[in-house]
Amino acid sequence: MKLHEYFAGLLTRQVNIDRTRLADLQQHVDALAECLSGDVALKRVLRGFSRQGSWAHRTIIRPQPDREYDADVILRMRHHRGWAQDPQQYLHAVHASLARNELYRPRIELKTRCVRVSYAGDCHVDLVPCLEYGFSYFDEHLIVNRTENTLEPVNPAGFARWFEGKDCVAAGNLRKTVRLLKFVRDFHGQFDIPSVVLTVLVAGRVSRWDEFWLRYRDLPSAFTTLVDRTNTLVQGFPEPPHIGDPSCPSADFSGRLGGAEWSRFRSSFNQYAGRVSEAFDETRRNSSIALWREVFSDEFAPR
Ligand SMILES: [Mg+2]
Known part of the structure; x- marks a missing residue:
């Protein structure tokens, strides 16, 4: 839900x-x-x-x-x-x-x-x-x-324009999705990936050819779509992939990620992504709240 x-x-x-x-x-x-x-x-x-x-x-x-x-x-x-x-x-x-x-x-x-x-x-x-x-x-x-x-x-200005463009396609919900994922990272401490790498991975999954009304019309839909796509990408790379800077072809962020760090991120993100899609698909309110709590902690719906 x-x-x-x-x-x-x-x-x-x-x-x-x-x-x-x-x-x-x-x-x-x-x-x-x-x-x-x-x-x-x-x-x-x-x-x-x-x-x-x-x-x-x-x-x-x-x-x-x-x-x-x-x-x-x-x-x-x-x-x-x-x-x-x-x-x-x-x-x-x-x-x-x-x-x-x-x-x-x-x-x-x-x-x-x-x-x-x-x-x-x-x-x-x-x-x-x-x-x-x-x-x-x-x-x-x-x-x-x-x-x-x-x-x-x-190319800091180019990066900002690239991110702004992606957030615009996602109706402002990309920015919020990145914030929520940083919260998950910092609150649980299960993985530690540099913010810029997380931002590039997630924002890169927004496509202007998407059916807007299906994917980005609200935050839970955009969050679920982007977590699922990011996870599909991440699971395809057992070793840290090349992560290019979208605004500057000669720069890349791969040097900021160690192999152990990537592999912890990869397995942990896979678990969160599984919970996210279950929580989204669950039609019973209380069960869905319980699943979202596993992702975001009890702060999601304080008891
Ligand atoms: Mg800094």
């Missing part, structure tokens, strides 16, 4: 990120932007800030009590001739700039592609330097890989 009211309740109570957290996040990023733009050493290269990833796609979810949520911010930067042969300098410059600030010094950590700023047990902001070539935000973009000291092509 579809049980719309329980899906809506679960999203509101447990899954959607609350307004307070979103407002705090914006404040953190505004303060970081002010600090970095005021830095003399960075002023010449820094062009601006853009949201990226789940924050940009509105698939960010409320963190579980013991977990932090993460927001990615692109630092749009100009090409610096002196760093052409040594691209890690872009990351070091951002790190050094924040390290000069007393407030940020204890909170920052230099990662492979970003500088992470942590906010006591609630969230962290990943600042990702991104070089822009050309004149608009849609031209070529490269991010820094510090450990290999190389530049890697990305």
Whole structure:
């Protein structure tokens, strides 16, 4: 059964990120932007800030009590001739700039592609330097890989447009499906797959040739359709498959998945997918609620 009211309740109570957290996040990023733009050493290269990833796609979810949520911010930067042969300098410059600030010094950590700023047990902001070539935000973009000291092509705006287009076909229910699956992942902890990989796998299953009224007219239908299709795809790959970035042909996400991680995801997702289709097909209300609870926990229909 579809049980719309329980899906809506679960999203509101447990899954959607609350307004307070979103407002705090914006404040953190505004303060970081002010600090970095005021830095003399960075002023010449820094062009601006853009949201990226789940924050940009509105698939960010409320963190579980013991977990932090993460927001990615692109630092749009100009090409610096002196760093052409040594691209890690872009990351070091951002790190050094924040390290000069007393407030940020204890909170920052230099990662492979970003500088992470942590906010006591609630969230962290990943600042990702991104070089822009050309004149608009849609031209070529490269991010820094510090450990290999190389530049890697990305297309954050293209990815956002691709996801937006898929969500539009699914009448806004793709975004909610991704949020629900991230909740299942974080709540039960049975599998751990990077959000970007999950997003690409699920969004890639939306097709504009689908019968809209059958597949996406409501959230339970869209969720069941997309979980079933994702599962069919995933079961076809005993080893981690090549997962291309739909917005950038030369980039791929496969490197973010280990074999053991994939195999745990594959077997666990198969079990959830089985429950989802049983719960959807079950016509007796109480039995259907019990099955949906196995997927989403008792939070689906609080007792
Ligand atoms: Mg991140």
